[in-house]
Amino acid sequence: MAVVKGFVSDTLEESFRRKAMEKYGYSKGALSKALEKAIELWLELETDETEEERLNNEAYAKLKDEIFRNHAGKYVAIAKGRIVASGDSLTEVCLAPKGNVSHRLIFKVGEKLPRRVHLGWRASRQETGPTSK
Amino acid sequence: MESLEAGNWPYKQVNGVDAPAVGVNIRGPTGTFPGKDELLVRVDTGYDGFFLISEELYKKLKLRLSEMPRELWATGRSVTGELFILRRASLMVQVPKARLTLEGYGETFKGNDEDLLGLKFLEALRITLDGPRKMTRLL
Numbered sequence: 001m002a003v004v005k006g007f008v009s010d011t012l013e014e015s016f017r018r019k020a021m022e023k024y025g026y027s028k029g030a031l032s033k034a035l036e037k038a039i040e041l042w043l044e045l046e047t048d049e050t051e052e053e054r055l056n057n058e059a060y061a062k063l064k065d066e067i068f069r070n071h072a073g074k075y076v077a078i079a080k081g082r083i084v085a086s087g088d089s090l091t092e093v094c095l096a097p098k099g100n101v102s103h104r105l106i107f108k109v110g111e112k113l114p115r116r117v118h119l120g121w122r123a124s125r126q127e128t129g130p131t132s133k
Numbered sequence: 134m135e136s137l138e139a140g141n142w143p144y145k146q147v148n149g150v151d152a153p154a155v156g157v158n159i160r161g162p163t164g165t166f167p168g169k170d171e172l173l174v175r176v177d178t179g180y181d182g183f184f185l186i187s188e189e190l191y192k193k194l195k196l197r198l199s200e201m202p203r204e205l206w207a208t209g210r211s212v213t214g215e216l217f218i219l220r221r222a223s224l225m226v227q228v229p230k231a232r233l234t235l236e237g238y239g240e241t242f243k244g245n246d247e248d249l250l251g252l253k254f255l256e257a258l259r260i261t262l263d264g265p266r267k268m269t270r271l272l
Contacts, residue, residue: 027158037216044216053197060202090223090236093214094199096163104162106199106223113238117219120179122247
């Protein structure tokens, strides 16, 4: 077991502590279990990201206001860090990409999707390497 | 003999268990899979989402070319409380026997080898389960 030391904001620390206790009980080790889970999820999220994927997600964050202002309700495609298509249906936007593109974002602007999903009895993790690209 | 053309699908056997399934075609960024035939996918009402896709199929469909921004990805929770980050991608699912095309999303997580159609998918379909005959029937 290793010790991890760092600084986080008071509000984050408070939320984290509260959630950890809710999840793992008011006992010794609850914070460590929650911290381990948080680090695992963060690593999972970060280690699979390709350069093109990072670029596209950065572009989305940067262009988000413009996208919501000019393309509300439409499907938008972002590739190589810029908006490459916009249309009323997924069929219009989701065509095979031209050129050497390994990652692309396609989404419906303003669509509300569930952020928490129950996976049911069938879903379980098989031991594998990183998510295939 | 059941008519498979009329809108019936036989249950799919997974790990020795017969389970309700629906035949679909998936339209992704590089074409339709499996093409002329249907892909028989297990229906799971314990899964909230639209289409849970195995990592292998996610790769085969090249869904990294129609992925959603990370801020629209979800966290999945298994019945045992395990948490998974779900990669999400836009796709279309056709149900040829119902003459239905649905715009939706596919999601996967690291180590997933299941393909499942969930509650969100079922919102668009009227089906009944014929347990004794092990058939999913389109209404």
